Amino acid sequence: MTPLGRTSEPAQTTRRTPRIGRVGLLAGGLVLLAAVAVLSIGVGARPIPPADVVRALFDFQGTDDHVVVWNMRAPRALLAVAVGAALAVAGALIQTLARNPLAEPGILGVTAGAGFAITLGSALGLAAGQAGELGWAIVGSVLAALLVAAVGRSSPLRLVLTGVALTAVLNGVALGMRLRFPDVFDVYRFWSVGSLAAREQAPLGLPLAAIAVCLVGAVLLSRALNALALGETVAHTLGAGVARVRALALVLITVLSGAATAVAGPILFVGLIVPHLVRRPAGGSVPWLVLYSMVLGAILLLVADVGSRVLLPTGEVPVAIVTAFLGGPVLIWAVRRYGAGSL
Amino acid sequence: MNTRLLHAEHRTVAVSAVLAAVIAGLGLLGLCYGASWATPGEVLAALTGAERSVVITEWRLPRVMAGLVFGAALGVAGAIFQNLTRNPMGSPDIIGLDAGAYTGALIAITVLSGTSAQLATGSVVGGLLVAAVIYLLSSDRGFSGLRLVVIGIAVNAMVTAVNSWIVLRADLEIAIAAVGWSAGSLNGVDWADLRVPFAVIAVLLVGMAALSRDMHQTLLGDAVAVTTGVALNRLRLLMVLIGVGCTATVTAVAGPIAFIALAAPQIGRRLAGAAGVPLLPAALTGAVLLQGADLLAQMLLAPVALPVGVVSTAIGGCYLIWLLTKEVRRA
Numbered sequence: 001m002t003p004l005g006r007t008s009e010p011a012q013t014t015r016r017t018p019r020i021g022r023v024g025l026l027a028g029g030l031v032l033l034a035a036v037a038v039l040s041i042g043v044g045a046r047p048i049p050p051a052d053v054v055r056a057l058f059d060f061q062g063t064d065d066h067v068v069v070w071n072m073r074a075p076r077a078l079l080a081v082a083v084g085a086a087l088a089v090a091g092a093l094i095q096t097l098a099r100n101p102l103a104e105p106g107i108l109g110v111t112a113g114a115g116f117a118i119t120l121g122s123a124l125g126l127a128a129g130q131a132g133e134l135g136w137a138i139v140g141s142v143l144a145a146l147l148v149a150a151v152g153r154s155s156p157l158r159l160v161l162t163g164v165a166l167t168a169v170l171n172g173v174a175l176g177m178r179l180r181f182p183d184v185f186d187v188y189r190f191w192s193v194g195s196l197a198a199r200e201q202a203p204l205g206l207p208l209a210a211i212a213v214c215l216v217g218a219v220l221l222s223r224a225l226n227a228l229a230l231g232e233t234v235a236h237t238l239g240a241g242v243a244r245v246r247a248l249a250l251v252l253i254t255v256l257s258g259a260a261t262a263v264a265g266p267i268l269f270v271g272l273i274v275p276h277l278v279r280r281p282a283g284g285s286v287p288w289l290v291l292y293s294m295v296l297g298a299i300l301l302l303v304a305d306v307g308s309r310v311l312l313p314t315g316e317v318p319v320a321i322v323t324a325f326l327g328g329p330v331l332i333w334a335v336r337r338y339g340a341g342s343l
Numbered sequence: 344m345n346t347r348l349l350h351a352e353h354r355t356v357a358v359s360a361v362l363a364a365v366i367a368g369l370g371l372l373g374l375c376y377g378a379s380w381a382t383p384g385e386v387l388a389a390l391t392g393a394e395r396s397v398v399i400t401e402w403r404l405p406r407v408m409a410g411l412v413f414g415a416a417l418g419v420a421g422a423i424f425q426n427l428t429r430n431p432m433g434s435p436d437i438i439g440l441d442a443g444a445y446t447g448a449l450i451a452i453t454v455l456s457g458t459s460a461q462l463a464t465g466s467v468v469g470g471l472l473v474a475a476v477i478y479l480l481s482s483d484r485g486f487s488g489l490r491l492v493v494i495g496i497a498v499n500a501m502v503t504a505v506n507s508w509i510v511l512r513a514d515l516e517i518a519i520a521a522v523g524w525s526a527g528s529l530n531g532v533d534w535a536d537l538r539v540p541f542a543v544i545a546v547l548l549v550g551m552a553a554l555s556r557d558m559h560q561t562l563l564g565d566a567v568a569v570t571t572g573v574a575l576n577r578l579r580l581l582m583v584l585i586g587v588g589c590t591a592t593v594t595a596v597a598g599p600i601a602f603i604a605l606a607a608p609q610i611g612r613r614l615a616g617a618a619g620v621p622l623l624p625a626a627l628t629g630a631v632l633l634q635g636a637d638l639l640a641q642m643l644l645a646p647v648a649l650p651v652g653v654v655s656t657a658i659g660g661c662y663l664i665w666l667l668t669k670e671v672r673r674a
Contacts, residue, residue, distance in 0.1 A: 165659070169664075318511065325504065332497050
């Protein structure tokens with residue numbers, strides 16, 4: 001049996017796209033991101049035309065529309081951008097690190113850790129309000145990821161197995177608790193589908209700042225990860241401190257996916273799918289993979305958030321569900337079109 | 344190399360013998376344990392028919408047999424999919440078969456009246472539909488295990504999203520009942536529930552035993568397998584059918600007991616020190632896991648019986664983590 005750790009992405013030295021094409025693609029992605037962001041701010045119970053949105057952002061007049069944009073819509077769009085970028089970059093890093101196209105941040109146990117912590121916190125009656133939920137979720141996801149990284153750090157296969165095992169344990173225990181306490185069950189089922197809505201009372205400054213710092217860190221670290229993707233011996237000869245790079249990458253993945261999960265609930269499918277979609281244009285270069293993932297992840301979550309607001313006239317479809325139905329078919333199409341080996 | 348192979352063979356036999364002894368012990372314990380403790384002597388007398396004991400032969404024996412047989416079936420199903428996809432993530436609960444069965448059951452609970460017949464039918468149909476969709480989507484232009492797993496994960500994500508949506512929209516009591524079913528439980532099974540599933544599983548396991556040599560040939564590589572006369576496509580289809588059949592049959596009776604199909608083959612493989620994912624250790628480990636978990640599920644919060652799935656994931660997960668840490672120290 002070939003272990004999961006089989007490298008399925010040979011470090012391609014062939015330049016599929018010349019450098020200028022890559023920069024152009026990134027610029028195009030950023031333009032698309034800005035357009036989607038303006039559209040998403042305009043969509044809602046009170047439609048605001050794109051021109052007004054831009055005017056509200058850059059030339060605030062204090063009209064009702066402008067207040068809606070600044071107080072409700074823009075924060076929500078910013079949240080979607082941050083969460084989407086964080087999840088996608090965490091996914092790109094873990095797939096590179098585990099040399100496994102199936103890895104996603106969830107295998108580090110962050111989702112299960114956050115879910116377990118929220119269950120435990122509300123069972124103890126200590127997770128009241130959004131701030132409480134946020135705190136429990138962050139602590140739970142970080143502790144779970146630390147444990148998985150400590151046990152599984154020596155090989156990609158072991159990392160994946162440990163993550164799956166810990167996820168199972170935490171989910172099992174948390175499910176047992178939820179079945180005993182109906183009110184805890186109720187809290188959890190709403191958290192479990194993810195949401196970017198009604199986060200006005202949560203102290204989001206800290207998680208968003210952490211995400212911003214780690215995104216920059218991921219870009220800086222991606223060159224060293226490129227060396228690591230060629231194999232450990234090669235990385236050593238190139239002078240990359242393998243253990244240090246790996247540890248740093250694990251820290252980045254933990255904080256990115258932990259903060260995103262704590263803020264918006266488990267929307268981890270983004271982390272699995274976005275890196276797959278940008279792997280071909282990135283052509284085996286980790287820095288480009290990280291940059292493209294960041295932009296596409298943000299776009300995907302913004303689109304999913306718009307979808308969650310407009311799909312049902314009666315209320316919101318949870319964003320995790322929209323994401324799954326946006327991402328799933330695309331992933332299946334990509335696998336069938338290009339084969340799993342090219343993932 | 345050859346001596347190592349021999350050593351591994353010996354070790355597999357030894358490990359299997361030990362596991363069989365553990366299974367016998369756990370089975371006996373399961374028959375003794377209950378609201379009133381029966382001594383092993385009483386149990387043996389009841390089993391041989393020397394004494395009549397409704398409690399032992401009609402209440403406890405079916406539950407113990409279900410734990411052992413279903414555990415073995417799940418272990419084999421996991422080993423089949425992991426061999427087929429050459430990937431430890433290729434287990435029925437990861438690629439969405441459990442989620443599909445859960446969807447069927449959810450529809451039975453929320454839309455219909457949720458009788459046990461509806462639950463069983465719904466879960467089998469759901470599991471089979473998802474399996475068919477994954478198989479059709481992943482089998483064109485040759486077969487690739489990795490492609491099957493990726494497509495399985497994508498389908499699983501979508502089906503899981505549907506499930507959480509249904510749970511979210513349902514009344515709290517109905518939602519809790521549905522999620523309780525999804526944990527998997529052996530509470531209240533009796534012989535009437537087991538006759539057909541046992542017959543189905545027996546046929547499937549015999550069929551898999553007949554295929555096991557061919558299956559291990561394919562692990563040497565597709566080219567080797569073909570030259571030694573293995574009809575690859577037929578073998579794969581049969582393996583998928585047997586794996587899905589085992590999972591669906593267990594799910595219909597006990598609900599989707601997660602994680603045993605994933606953990607048992609991996610634990611068995613490490614115990615036996617084998618190269619591939621051997622079937623016998625996987626089956627025996629699965630039986631030990633499920634029966635042990637069911638005993639604990641009955642004891643932990645007695646007289647309230649927890650769903651066995653909650654306990655099996657917790658034990659299996661902890662044990663797998665412990666095995667992995669031991670490997671780290673050896674390495």
